[in-house]
Amino acid sequence: MGKPDAEGHGPAEGLPGLPPEWGRVVVPDDASTLATEAAQVRRELRRAAGRPGRPHAMGLPLLVLLVAVITTMAGLFAVTWPRANRGTDRPNPAPYSPPADPAGRALPALDLVDEDEAPVPLRGLLPAVIILLDGCPCPDRVSDALAAAPPGVSVVTVTGARRPTPTSGNPAGPTDSRQVRVLADPAGGLRSFLGRPARSGAATVLLVDRTGTVTRVLPDIGPIDAYRDELLALAA
Structure with missing residues (x-):
């Protein structure tokens, strides 16, 4: 049974005894x-x-x-982490491929210069055997070409100097009254067309017909018998 509260009231009916500090409920x-x-x-x-x-x-x-x-x-770690093959994973250079043979192509419309530095259209001298002498003067080979060239076919020597000198083309004592046309190509347009650099001791030969088509290229002039038939065919 509960005890009366501080005011003398008894506990609520039906409720168990409650702590006195709760006061009156x-x-x-x-x-x-x-x-x-x-x-x-x-x-x-x-x-x-x-x-x-x-x-x-x-x-x-x-x-x-x-x-x-x-x-x-993680991204920074992947970028900065040294790899075993770093420095060796560069792409392999493309293998060297030799320049295409100019034979069968049209001779470009180049203006070279003569001894007076006057422009000379190269295509105006066709048909022609053109000898590049920037690698070798080769006076004997020039004399052979002049002797074998049929009438109507020009023999042209070309150097890479600013202006040609008379000794760069006409050999001493030519075999007939014809003269070699001595020209210079200071801009290097003809050598660029060939795609072949000058080689010491070698003179390059181009045979060009009257239509302007290159019929043959010899990196080294060699004996006249190596191209005599093609030279004679230029007169046709």
């Missing part, structure tokens, strides 16, 4: 009068239940930030 006849207190208690319970969930709500942004940091560090 009054149980109303109408429970609806406790609605306000019940709502307040529910609010307190919800707030109390929401506090432990706050670290969980912050967990997702922290997880995203952590993944971003790990991804960035």
Whole structure:
């Protein structure tokens, strides 16, 4: 049985004994009068239940930030990590391919210069045997070409100097009254067309017919018998 409270009231009927420090406990006849207190208690319970969930709500942004940091560090690690084959993975250079043979191609419309530095259209001298002397003066080979050239076929010598000298073409004592046409190609257009650099001790020969088509190229002039038939055919 409960004890009376401090005011002399006994415990509420039907309730067990309560701690005296709670004071007087009054149980109303109408429970609806406790609605306000019940709502307040529910609010307190919800707030109390929401506090432990706050670290969980912050967990997702922290997880995203952590993944971003790990991804960035992994990228830096992959870039800066030394590789065993670094410096040896360069692409292999393309194999050397010799220039295409100019035979069968049209001679470009080049203007060379004579002893007076006057322009001379090269295609105006066709048909012709053209001898490039920038690698070798080869006066004997020039004399052979002049002796074998049929009438109507020009013999032209070309040097890479600013202006040609008389000794760069006409040999001493030509076999007939014809003269070698001595020209210079300071711009290097003819050598560029050939795609072959000058070689010391070698003179390059081009045989060009009257239509301007290169019929044969000899990197080294050699004996006249090596191209006599093609030279004679230029007069046709």
